[in-house]
Amino acid sequence: MLIGAALPFLDFFIVNVALPTIDDDLDAGPALLEMVVGGYGVAYAVLLVLGGRLGDMVGRRRLFVWGTAAFGVTSVACGLAPDAWSLVAARIAQGAAAALMLPQVLATIQATTSGERRTRAMSLYSGTAGVASAVGQVLGGVLVSVDLAGTGWRSIFLINAPIAAAALLLALRSVPETRSANPARVDVRGTLLLTLSLVSLLVPLTEGRSTGWPLWSWVLLGVFPLATAALVAVERREERAGRTPLVPPSLLRVHSVRSGLAVIAPFSVGWGGFMFVLAVVLQEGLRLGPMTAGLALLPMCAAYLAGSMAGPRLAARYGRRVVTAGALIQLTGLTTVLATFWFGWDGLGAAGPGPGLAIQGLGQGLLIPPTLRIVLSEIPVDRAGVGSGVMVTTQQAFMALGVATMGSLFLSLAPSAGMREALLITFGAQLLVVIATVLLSLRLPGSLR
Numbered sequence: 001m002l003i004g005a006a007l008p009f010l011d012f013f014i015v016n017v018a019l020p021t022i023d024d025d026l027d028a029g030p031a032l033l034e035m036v037v038g039g040y041g042v043a044y045a046v047l048l049v050l051g052g053r054l055g056d057m058v059g060r061r062r063l064f065v066w067g068t069a070a071f072g073v074t075s076v077a078c079g080l081a082p083d084a085w086s087l088v089a090a091r092i093a094q095g096a097a098a099a100l101m102l103p104q105v106l107a108t109i110q111a112t113t114s115g116e117r118r119t120r121a122m123s124l125y126s127g128t129a130g131v132a133s134a135v136g137q138v139l140g141g142v143l144v145s146v147d148l149a150g151t152g153w154r155s156i157f158l159i160n161a162p163i164a165a166a167a168l169l170l171a172l173r174s175v176p177e178t179r180s181a182n183p184a185r186v187d188v189r190g191t192l193l194l195t196l197s198l199v200s201l202l203v204p205l206t207e208g209r210s211t212g213w214p215l216w217s218w219v220l221l222g223v224f225p226l227a228t229a230a231l232v233a234v235e236r237r238e239e240r241a242g243r244t245p246l247v248p249p250s251l252l253r254v255h256s257v258r259s260g261l262a263v264i265a266p267f268s269v270g271w272g273g274f275m276f277v278l279a280v281v282l283q284e285g286l287r288l289g290p291m292t293a294g295l296a297l298l299p300m301c302a303a304y305l306a307g308s309m310a311g312p313r314l315a316a317r318y319g320r321r322v323v324t325a326g327a328l329i330q331l332t333g334l335t336t337v338l339a340t341f342w343f344g345w346d347g348l349g350a351a352g353p354g355p356g357l358a359i360q361g362l363g364q365g366l367l368i369p370p371t372l373r374i375v376l377s378e379i380p381v382d383r384a385g386v387g388s389g390v391m392v393t394t395q396q397a398f399m400a401l402g403v404a405t406m407g408s409l410f411l412s413l414a415p416s417a418g419m420r421e422a423l424l425i426t427f428g429a430q431l432l433v434v435i436a437t438v439l440l441s442l443r444l445p446g447s448l449r
Contacts, residue, residue, distance in 0.1 A: 001175060003167040004068050005105040005125060006132040007160060008098035011075075012041060012272075012399065013136035016279035017290045018144050018153040025153065028084035030210040034407075035088045037276070038206035041400030043095030045202070045393055046195045049246055052103035052389025053187070056180035060104040060111070065171055067101025072164030079157035106388035110376055111178040119312045119373065126369035127308035130361075131301050133271070137279055138301065141294020187238060190246030193231040198397055200224040205404035209412055247390055251379070259443045260375035261391065263323065265398045266440065267367065270433040272399030273406025274334075277426055278353075280410070281341075285419040288350055296350035300361035307365020315370035320444040323374075326366030327438040333360025334434055338427045345420045367437075374444055406430065 015022070019033050028036070055063040074094035081087035109121045143155045151158060201224045204217035211217070231247070238245035252258055282293035307326065315322040336356030344352055372391065379387035406426055413422035 001064070001105045001108060001167075001171070002124060002128045003163060003170065004064060004071075004101050006128050007068075007071055007163060007167070008044065008102050009129045009132040010136040010139070011094065011098070011157075011160065012037075012044070012396075013133050013275055013279075014140040014156050015040075016276055017137050017141040017283065017293055018156050019279075020283060021144050021153045021290070022084075022087070026081075026084040026087065028087075030411075031207060032084040032088060034206050034210050036084075036091055037403060038202065038400060039088050040091040040095040040098075041396060041403065042199060042202045042206070043092045044098050045397040045400055046198045047096050047099035048103055048393040048396060049194060049386070049389040050186070050191050051099040051101070052107060052386055052392075053246065054100070055104045055107055056386065057186075059177050059179045060108050061171065061175045061177040063100055064104035064108070064175065065168060067097050067099075067104070068164050068168045068171065070097035071101055072161045072168070073097075075157045075160035075164065079151070079154040102392055103389040106372075106376065106392065108175065108178055110379070110388065112176060119316065122373045122376075123308060123312040123369050126311075126372055127305055127365070130304045130308055130365060130368060133275065135297075135301055137275065138294040138297050141290040141292070145289060145291035185243075187235075187244070187246035189234050190231065190238065193227055193234060194246060196227040197224060197231055200227055202397070202400050202404060205401065205408065209408040244386070246386075248386065251387065251390065254378050256374050256378045256445055257387070257390075259440070259445065260371050261394050262440045263327075263367075263371050263437060263444065264375070264391070264394050266433045266436045267327075267364075267371075268395050268398035269402035269405070270430045270437070271364070272402030273426070274402075274430060276403045276407045277410045277423065281419060281423050282350070285423070286348055286350075292350045296353060297357065299354040299358035303358040303361035304365040307362040307367075308369050309365075311366040311369045312373065314366070315373070320370075320374075320441060323367050323370050323444055324438060324441040326363045326368075326370075327434065327441050329363030330360050330367060331363070331431070331434045331438060333357065333363055334427065334431060336360075338424065338431070341420065341423055341427075367441075371441075371444070377445075 015036060019036070022028055022036065023033055051063065051067070071094060074090055074097050077090040078087060078094060081090055105125065109118065109125060113121050140156050143159065144153055148155045200220040204220045208217040235245040235247055236249050239249055279293065282288045282296055283290065288296065311322060311326065333356050336359055337353050340348070340353050340356050375391045376387055406429065409429065410422050410426040413425055417425070
């Protein structure tokens with residue numbers, strides 16, 4: 001299950017360091033390059049809750065197997081794409097496959113473990129997700145530089161096929177089948193309205209800057225609040241009628257869910273935007289090659305893994321204070337990275353940001369695993385798929401929002417202000433997001449269940 005969980009996070013970030021090479025090979029242009037990143041993220045975010053619901057209905061192991069197989073096939077389609085539009089279409093399909101696969105991981109953990117075993121499993125899941133996100137850019141840089149069998153950037157997608165095959169075979173042998181005892185029907189109206197809400201927000205924010213903010217982008221942004229209000233009204237009416245809506249309002253009234261998602265949202269905005277901007281700066285600002293730019297993130301990977309292994313054990317003893325401490329350490333690390341670029345831009349190599357990135361990774365590793373456990377702690381087992389789908393949708397949607405907002409801020413400032421100044425302003429904005437994470441962590445339940 002963890003092999004499967006790594007793939008969607010890996011592929012959200014693996015393309016970042018390969019974008020210049022993809023542009024050179026396919027003559028994609030800025031708008032299509034953003035769609036290569038954003039199309040995957042939007043499809044992934046839109047369908048995650050539905051994927052969780054379908055797993056509750058037809059079996060989580062079955063959906064995991066189907067999703068993993070589809071992810072392998074769509075990855076090959078990405079790797080063989082003859083032009084930029086084909087790559088965008090394959091990436092959207094790949095995001096949809098990931099949405100079938102990933103909710104089943106958390107739901108299976110929730111349904112098959114308890115106590116100390118669940119704590120350990122959640123720690124491993126969070127460590128896998130965080131390290132895969134950072135390793136994605138490391139691996140992407142290495143693969144592009146090595147140019148396996150002349151495949152260039154295509155290898156970053158083709159490598160998924162054997163990994164997905166391994167996850168598929170292991171799942172067929174060892175993962176137990178679980179499903180909800182009282183599966184709810186698919187909420188068609190809720191699904192369509194959630195899709196419209198996320199698409200109307202994420203697509204114009206992702207594509208608007210690179211296409212010059214055409215009329216359609218403003219129309220879609222205008223649709224967003226209307227679609228969101230309609231979603232809230234429909235879901236409340238569904239629940240009052242005794243049915244199970246796609247996003248149950250009662251689930252969001254649970255304190256652990258509400259307060260945990262409030263921490264995950266700003267964290268994910270900062271994380272998604274930070275990784276995208278850093279990939280651009282390392283290659284186009286500091287003129288590092290893809291491999292060197294990727295390897296610059298190794299201190300963050302190692303520190304995140306250490307933090308994610310220690311975080312749940314510390315949280316069992318100290319409760320939410322570990323999450324707050326992790327957010328404060330992350331704030332210290334981001335400030336150190338910001339100061340490093342401020343004072344040492346000229347001649348700064350791959351190792352320069354390393355200390356700050358390591359501190360930041362340690363804080364994130366302490367923050368996220370306990371928060372994920374808090375969100376799921378009070379959700380009944382028969383609603384595990386819905387709960388995990390809502391949580392991962394929040395992660396993914398806000399990560400995509402971070403790429404769209406912070407990425408657009410950086411890219412719009414860089415031509416006029418210069419890359420160094422654009423980076424400082426963008427990371428300065430992220431400091432405010434991290435401060436919000438610190439404050440919101442104080443609202444979490446005092447102890448973990």
